[in-house]
Amino acid sequence: MTKYLKTSDTLEGNAYQKAKLIYDKFNISCFADDTGLEVDALDGRPGVYSARYAGENCNFDDNIDNYWGVAACEKQENCFYYCLYVLIIDNQVHYFQGKSGRRNTIRKTRLSGFGYDPVFKTIRF
DSSP states (O other): OOOOOOOOSSHHHHHHHHHHHHHHHHOOOEEEEEEEEEEGGGTTOEETTGGGTTOTTOOHHHHHHHHHHHHTTOSOOEEEEEEEEEEEETTEEEEEEEEEEEEBOSSOOOSOOSTTGGGBOSOOO
16 A cells, blocks of 8 residues: 655645656756645545545545545535646746546446546536
């Protein structure tokens, strides 16, 4: 099982740390990203903590079970994958972001997929 270590309290901070490490070590332009799940009914959580939402030593099945335990009674179903990219060129930092909207299904609909994929329907927005 992979242990996820907290490096920053924001997706922006995590992406920057990854890109800056490579830029400093190899002196080359590079980019990095960090992604999180944002759920309207959970006030944007789990966000930066998506990979370890159920705790430090969890897996994605634990995360999904914890998510539905908290969100199943909520009225809103809107969820988003939020991705933040950092590009460093000639020591100049550029940020890019994207959001993809989905609706949760309240149950697992697929047995395959990475992370939270098994509990989402196709894009609705």
